[in-house]
Amino acid sequence: MSPRNWAVAIALCGLGTAGAAYATGNVVRQKGKIFAPDELTQAIGSMLRIENDDTIPHNVMVTAPNGENRNMGMQKPGDHADIALEKLGEYQVRCGIHPKMKLVIQVR
Amino acid sequence: MSRFRTILLGGLAAVGVIAAACNANAGPTSAELAKMKQQYLRPETVPFPKENPFSEAKVDLGHKLFFDPRLSGTSTMSCASCHNPGLSWGDGLATGVGSSANKLGRRSPTILNLAWADALMWDGRAGSLEQQATGPIEEPGEMNQSMPRLLTTLGDIPGYRDAFKIVFPGEPISATTIAKAIATFERTIVSGQAPFDRWIDGDEGAIDDAAKRGFVMFNTKANCSACHSGWRLTDDSFHDIGLPDQDLGRGKLVAGVEPLQHAFKTPGLRNIAGRAPYMHNGSVATMTEVIRHYNDRFVQRPSLSAEIFKLNLTERDVGDLVAFLKTLTSTDAKIAVPVLPTMETN
Numbered sequence: 001m002s003p004r005n006w007a008v009a010i011a012l013c014g015l016g017t018a019g020a021a022y023a024t025g026n027v028v029r030q031k032g033k034i035f036a037p038d039e040l041t042q043a044i045g046s047m048l049r050i051e052n053d054d055t056i057p058h059n060v061m062v063t064a065p066n067g068e069n070r071n072m073g074m075q076k077p078g079d080h081a082d083i084a085l086e087k088l089g090e091y092q093v094r095c096g097i098h099p100k101m102k103l104v105i106q107v108r
Numbered sequence: 109m110s111r112f113r114t115i116l117l118g119g120l121a122a123v124g125v126i127a128a129a130c131n132a133n134a135g136p137t138s139a140e141l142a143k144m145k146q147q148y149l150r151p152e153t154v155p156f157p158k159e160n161p162f163s164e165a166k167v168d169l170g171h172k173l174f175f176d177p178r179l180s181g182t183s184t185m186s187c188a189s190c191h192n193p194g195l196s197w198g199d200g201l202a203t204g205v206g207s208s209a210n211k212l213g214r215r216s217p218t219i220l221n222l223a224w225a226d227a228l229m230w231d232g233r234a235g236s237l238e239q240q241a242t243g244p245i246e247e248p249g250e251m252n253q254s255m256p257r258l259l260t261t262l263g264d265i266p267g268y269r270d271a272f273k274i275v276f277p278g279e280p281i282s283a284t285t286i287a288k289a290i291a292t293f294e295r296t297i298v299s300g301q302a303p304f305d306r307w308i309d310g311d312e313g314a315i316d317d318a319a320k321r322g323f324v325m326f327n328t329k330a331n332c333s334a335c336h337s338g339w340r341l342t343d344d345s346f347h348d349i350g351l352p353d354q355d356l357g358r359g360k361l362v363a364g365v366e367p368l369q370h371a372f373k374t375p376g377l378r379n380i381a382g383r384a385p386y387m388h389n390g391s392v393a394t395m396t397e398v399i400r401h402y403n404d405r406f407v408q409r410p411s412l413s414a415e416i417f418k419l420n421l422t423e424r425d426v427g428d429l430v431a432f433l434k435t436l437t438s439t440d441a442k443i444a445v446p447v448l449p450t451m452e453t454n
Binding site: 033055056057059071073096097098099100 | 344347
């Protein structure tokens with residue numbers, strides 16, 4: 001599924017979910033030790049939620065476009081991490097436990 | 109869908125369920141086994157990053173640097189001292205030894221198949237082979253070389269001066285170009301076809317029945333493949349495997365993340381039979397003992413990997429797993445110690 005289709009799918013799912021706290025945001029899922037989708041474009045100032053749908057813990061680590069690193073700590077199965085996208089450019093996200101899990105977010 | 113087709117498919121599904129139930133103790137179905145084997149297909153080519161592409165001359169330069177003891181402060185130790193091709197690119201010791209004959213804290217890992225690796229070092233502190241390559245050279249406890257001194261040394265050797273000029277035209281000899289050459293050489297160190305690969309490719313006679321049972325065990329009851337996955341048999345991830353030592357591993361770099369305390373990178377298992385002793389601290393002498401560790405000898409603590417639990421393996425299971433691991437040994441092309449350039453010659 002392309003990031004665009006994914007965004008549409010998430011948006012459609014979102015129609016039935018009243019009161020989402022991140023109305024402008026997208027959702028990326030961690031499942032089978034991959035991020036899905038693994039690249040997407042987000043609006044500046046939006047939030048991105050990363051859900052752990054796996055049966056094992058993950059550790060979201062974010063590198064902002066200015067090189068700043070942020071460790072979001074551990075996400076147990078069922079937990080999520082919310083990333084505030086406050087800078088223009090490319091955010092790189094990895095799992096600190098499973099570094100092969102990579103996600104690229106273009107913030108426009 | 110017509111009603112007939114629905115019934116037919118429903119009936120087939122029921123047969124499938126019955127077949128699966130009958131097979132509960134008889135191993136996987138042929139379809140399940142085929143799917144399992146599919147996970148271990150070797151890639152056809154070695155990946156090189158676009159920032160540091162392959163060239164024969166670069167591999168040759170990296171080969172020389174890798175074996176050159178002048179890369180260490182005392183000129184007594186090369187990369188190959190700890191990553192010896194005759195010992196499956198390790199050193200056969202429980203933990204490494206630095207250039208002052210000092211004992212290091214962790215085992216020297218093999219450099220086999222690192223072209224596909226992600227985070228390097230036991231704790232993943234280096235993000236690429238290029239980032240990793242100069243670390244041990246400058247590390248006081250390891251090769252203890254100063255980079256400015258090394259650049260002068262190499263610059264004074266005509267053979268190196270010329271080689272760097274050819275491989276990196278317009279660039280000075282630097283930590284960056286040294287690292288790029290060594291990383292490129294390292295990417296060419298790939299374990300060859302093993303009996304296991306021939307079996308994966310369809311040669312039923314390539315491995316024996318015990319090894320075939322061990323492969324299934326590896327992927328099912330023993331849960332090894334939860335971390336030792338893919339053709340290199342590693343997930344390139346970090347796990348606390350419950351060894352009773354105080355080393356926090358990646359936990360030293362990443363505070364506050366419980367599963368990373370005592371966590372080390374999953375090593376690949378290619379040529380594992382020739383890589384004893386095992387684990388990040390070399391504390392386990394044999395493959396049989398490694399399997400016994402994962403069976404029930406691990407330390408229970410909050411950081412223990414969620415993939416590790418008591419396995420209740422039988423003696424036959426343990427033997428089958430070892431038989432499987434032995435099929436991962438390949439006969440690799442010999443890599444010679446290169447003729448190194450000296451002050452007087454090219």
